[in-house]
Amino acid sequence: MVQAKAHAIALAKSPPPHLRHEGEHCVLTGDWTLLALKPRLIMLRARLLFHGRSVKVWDLSQVSRMDTFGALLLWRAWGLREPETLVLSPALHPAFERVRGVAATPVETAHVDWLKPVVLLGKQFIGAFEQLIGFACMLGMVSIEAARLFVEPRSIPMKEFSAALYKTGVQAMPISALVGFLIGVVLSYLSALQLRNFGADALIINILGIGIIRELGPVLVSILVAGRSGSAITAQLGVMRVTEEIDALAAMGVSIHQRLIWPKVLAMAIAMPLLVLWTSTAALIGGMLAAQVQLEIDWRFFAMSLPHVVPVQNLYIGFAKGGVFGVAIALIACHFGLRIKPNTESLSRNTTAAVVTAITAVILLDAVFAMLTRGIGVPLR
Amino acid sequence: MNANAVSGPVIELRDVCTRLGTQWIHQNIDLRVERGDLLALVGGSGAGKTTLLREMIGLQQPTLGEVLLFGEPLQAGHRAERFARLRRMGVLFQQGALYSALTLYDNIAFPLREFGGLLEEEIRALVLSKMALVELKPQHAKLMPAQLSGGMVKRAALARALALEPELLLLDEPTAGLDPERSAGFVRLIRELHASLGLTVVFVTHDLETLSSLANRIAVLAEHRILAIGALEEIQASKHPFIQKFFHYRTTVDEQAADS
Numbered sequence: 001m002v003q004a005k006a007h008a009i010a011l012a013k014s015p016p017p018h019l020r021h022e023g024e025h026c027v028l029t030g031d032w033t034l035l036a037l038k039p040r041l042i043m044l045r046a047r048l049l050f051h052g053r054s055v056k057v058w059d060l061s062q063v064s065r066m067d068t069f070g071a072l073l074l075w076r077a078w079g080l081r082e083p084e085t086l087v088l089s090p091a092l093h094p095a096f097e098r099v100r101g102v103a104a105t106p107v108e109t110a111h112v113d114w115l116k117p118v119v120l121l122g123k124q125f126i127g128a129f130e131q132l133i134g135f136a137c138m139l140g141m142v143s144i145e146a147a148r149l150f151v152e153p154r155s156i157p158m159k160e161f162s163a164a165l166y167k168t169g170v171q172a173m174p175i176s177a178l179v180g181f182l183i184g185v186v187l188s189y190l191s192a193l194q195l196r197n198f199g200a201d202a203l204i205i206n207i208l209g210i211g212i213i214r215e216l217g218p219v220l221v222s223i224l225v226a227g228r229s230g231s232a233i234t235a236q237l238g239v240m241r242v243t244e245e246i247d248a249l250a251a252m253g254v255s256i257h258q259r260l261i262w263p264k265v266l267a268m269a270i271a272m273p274l275l276v277l278w279t280s281t282a283a284l285i286g287g288m289l290a291a292q293v294q295l296e297i298d299w300r301f302f303a304m305s306l307p308h309v310v311p312v313q314n315l316y317i318g319f320a321k322g323g324v325f326g327v328a329i330a331l332i333a334c335h336f337g338l339r340i341k342p343n344t345e346s347l348s349r350n351t352t353a354a355v356v357t358a359i360t361a362v363i364l365l366d367a368v369f370a371m372l373t374r375g376i377g378v379p380l381r
Numbered sequence: 382m383n384a385n386a387v388s389g390p391v392i393e394l395r396d397v398c399t400r401l402g403t404q405w406i407h408q409n410i411d412l413r414v415e416r417g418d419l420l421a422l423v424g425g426s427g428a429g430k431t432t433l434l435r436e437m438i439g440l441q442q443p444t445l446g447e448v449l450l451f452g453e454p455l456q457a458g459h460r461a462e463r464f465a466r467l468r469r470m471g472v473l474f475q476q477g478a479l480y481s482a483l484t485l486y487d488n489i490a491f492p493l494r495e496f497g498g499l500l501e502e503e504i505r506a507l508v509l510s511k512m513a514l515v516e517l518k519p520q521h522a523k524l525m526p527a528q529l530s531g532g533m534v535k536r537a538a539l540a541r542a543l544a545l546e547p548e549l550l551l552l553d554e555p556t557a558g559l560d561p562e563r564s565a566g567f568v569r570l571i572r573e574l575h576a577s578l579g580l581t582v583v584f585v586t587h588d589l590e591t592l593s594s595l596a597n598r599i600a601v602l603a604e605h606r607i608l609a610i611g612a613l614e615e616i617q618a619s620k621h622p623f624i625q626k627f628f629h630y631r632t633t634v635d636e637q638a639a640d641s
């Protein structure tokens with residue numbers, strides 16, 4: 001042990017690498033390791049390049065230590081073969097042994113593939129197709145699980161469901177109220193400026209009422225929830241994949257669709273309409289206050305006349321939208337979560353994709369709603 | 382670098398106490414790892430070996446006490462100095478900790494590229510030589526960590542720890558998950574590097590074979606402290622019940638081998 005220490009200290013004290021050229025031979029001294037070579041690398045490389053093939057006699061007997069990199073540097077300078085005369089202490093043999101086989105392997109150069117754009121395009125299409133199939137499969141599995149839970153209600157994962165309800169619903173309340181309130185204020189303020197020009201002050205109630213309850217409330221909440229809970233669901237499933245928790249569940253005979261996905265989808269379906277109601281209320285309160293300040297419309301009058309100018313169907317449409325959007329967000333988030341490969345790159349890519357897709361889907365679904373409910377709840381005079 | 386940097390201990394723990402959650406993991410641990418040591422850290426599962434290694438690297442702060450690396454406190458110096466100090470050592474984590482988004486090849490090349498100044502061909506040769514050292518085949522180079530077997534992850538992580546051939550290696554259970562032949566190969570490799578480069582190695586192991594064939598010093602971590610430290614014979618001579626039990630298994634195996 002004492003020996004080992006003395007040996008190691010002697011090695012650590014060795015001088016920096018040096019190359020001396022004396023007539024017909026080169027003498028190397030010092031510490032030819034990566035760390036020691038680094039500061040002198042450019043000079044030594046140049047000198048090795050200069051002497052490497054011309055000098056025939058190399059004396060390495062005074063080298064105190066040499067790691068693989070030191071050996072590699074010399075080996076490459078010698079043109080991947082031993083020089084004619086090589087004086088080497090036995091301690092250095094292993095380092096050269098290690099580079100002998102590998103130094104010759106060339107770096108693969110990426111060749112240009114003209115077909116690549118076509119291949120990429122094709123891959124995109126096939127990828128999109130696979131996504132659709134995957135999504136359909138998941139939808140089927142979740143439906144089957146839902147049906148099974150009807151037959152055996154005892155296996156309903158109540159804990160997961162209530163946890164999901166709390167996380168996606170209750171915890172989203174402060175932020176959605178704040179955003180809703182501010183949007184309400186801004187919308188009311190901007191509309192008020194225009195309406196006053198036409199002397200149509202009282203129409204602010206109609207505009208805000210229908211706009212927020214039917215359209216803005218659900219879409220706003222959906223975008224917030226897609227960013228908040230959608231990404232959380234995807235990331236959670238992804239990390240469970242990375243840490244093999246999903247495999248562990250499957251190995252225990254627990255259906256991930258029943259235990260992980262179904263509760264989330266149901267929780268979103270229930271939480272979202274409630275969140276829509278909550279956010280729309282906050283937005284209307286914001287609008288009401290702004291109208292009071294800007295147009296001097298009494299808030300009591302605002303509240304009283306709201307039910308008369310906004311048909312109640314709009315509220316139902318808002319609820320329906322909330323539920324549908326919520327299910328869509330949850331399903332999309334789960335879909336991308338299950339596609340995650342066990343690496344961090346895939347995790348981040350799929351989480352981004354989940355949020356973007358969910359928001360796009362919400363907007364598309366909103367357009368579909370707009371078409372289907374064309375004649376409902378809009379007072380025509 | 383002070384005068385101690387070469388002749389003093391590589392790692393020094395002074396009176397280290399660690400509290401995680403509500404329990405004390407370490408109490409008053411003093412440990413000096415001298416240059417050229419092949420120090421094995423043994424102890425029961427959950428004794429705090431990994432925690433101790435993490436404190437040596439600075440990933441975790443001891444609750445009390447001080448950790449000196451290469452003669453300097455872990456936090457001493459500027460950012461660049463601290464990083465340079467960390468580059469002088471290679472670490473093998475218990476779970477491998479390969480970068481999951483990079484291929485096996487890029488994982489091993491990562492420290493080399495980070496080091497800077499190397500040509501791509503040199504990096505390639507170094508990576509391939511490291512892969513050969515741990516018996517990974519060149520055709521595995523393009524695999525992602527998730528596509529590797531447990532033992533391959535271990536070997537790849539070992540290759541990455543060795544990439545810069547650093548003067549200090551910290552290995553958390555390097556031979557767990559390796560077959561006996563590969564463990565023996567690993568022991569041979571470390572011994573060889575130790576002889577030619579004067580490496581200092583601290584390794585955690587439960588494998589008595591590795592322990593007896595590689596370590597020149599053994600530290601037994603139990604009951605929140607270092608129970609004993611010394612060469613294998615000195616440790617085995619200890620009368621402490623934990624050590625007796627720990628090595629009893631070994632002697633029975635040896636006796637069986639001698640009988641047959």
Ligand SMILES: Nc1ncnc2c1ncn2[C@@H]1O[C@H](COP(=O)(O)OP(=O)(O)OP(=O)(O)O)[C@@H](O)[C@H]1O
Binds near residue numbers: 427429
């Ligand atoms: N972040 C933490 N918070 C609380 N306790 C922890 C934490 N990390 C580890 N522990 C506890 O510290 C103790 C030591 O853990 P450590 O991982 O160091 O054990 P080990 O000796 O490496 O065990 P093994 O041989 O099984 O790897 C364990 O009891 C563990 O429960």
Ligand SMILES: [Mg+2]
Binds near residue numbers: 430553
């Ligand atoms: Mg451990």
